[in-house]
Amino acid sequence: MSEPDERPRRRQARGERRVSQLLQAAANVFCAVGYTASSTNAIAREAGVSPGTLYQFFPNKEAIAVELSGQLIKEMEATHGRIFTAETARLPLGRLIDEVTDPFIEFNAANPAFLALIQGPDTPGRVADEHNVLHDSLLEQVTELLAVRVPSLSRAERSLIAEMSFAMFKAGLNLVMQHREDRRDAYARELKGVLYRYLEPYVGVDAVAAP
Known part of the structure; x- marks a missing residue:
């Protein structure tokens, strides 16, 4: 490849690295002060660049x-695509809960900006819309998981159990994330215990044989 052909590629690679740098800086700022109190100046300062450099890539805080x-959300979608399977649905209840909850706890621990963004009082509308789509997708997959495990449940029963389980998990996840890393495991165990006791009468505790 000739030198003139290489230049656009190098510029593109530098641009991608700069965008990643700015997004990581934004994640740090959103976690530290929340979306509402953050600013493009603070994000630029965190990234070690000038505000002018930031504006070359993003017009405002909302775009970031x-x-x-x-x-x-793409990363989380990739995660739950590996979780909600028929094989997972048929596991013993304790393992099923581990397989479903652990990846989401790990994801949020590694990406605290996710909750900081979606829980802000003035979260951008597009962010809220995309999160609502994700929420509905996850809820539907929990419902389908219940259908595999307990086919005798009606659609209405599955939907109710899925909604309650999901609401419990989201509330518990917030509590888990509020604590330091050395205390999270204890709260995660309590969360799993709550889900276990709620689901046991509906789905049983033993592994389920494939049809």
């Missing part, structure tokens, strides 16, 4: 939040 949220 939308891009960051979109990337995090």
Whole structure:
């Protein structure tokens, strides 16, 4: 490849690295002060660049939040695509809960900006919309998991149990994330215990044979 052909590629690679740098800086700022109190100046300062450099890539704080949220949602979608399977549904209840909850706890521990973004009082509308789509998708997959495990449950029963389980998990996840890393395991165990006791009468505790 000739030198003139290489230049655009190098510029593109530098641009991608700069965007990643700015998104990581934004994640740090959103976690530290929340979306509402953050600013493009603070994000630029965290990234070690001038505000002018930031504006070459993003016109405002909302655009940064939308891009960051979109990337995090894609990562989470890739995670839950590996979780909600028929094989997982048939595991013993304790293992099933581990298989479903652990990846989401780990994801949020590694990406605290996700909760900081979606729980802000003035979260950008597009971020909220994308999160609502993700929420509905996760809820539907929990419902389908219940259908595999207990086919005798009606659609209405599955939906109710899925909604309650999901609400418990989200509330418990917030509590888990509020504590330091050395205390999270204890709260995660309590969360799993709550889910176990709620689900046991509906889905049983033993592994389920494939049809």
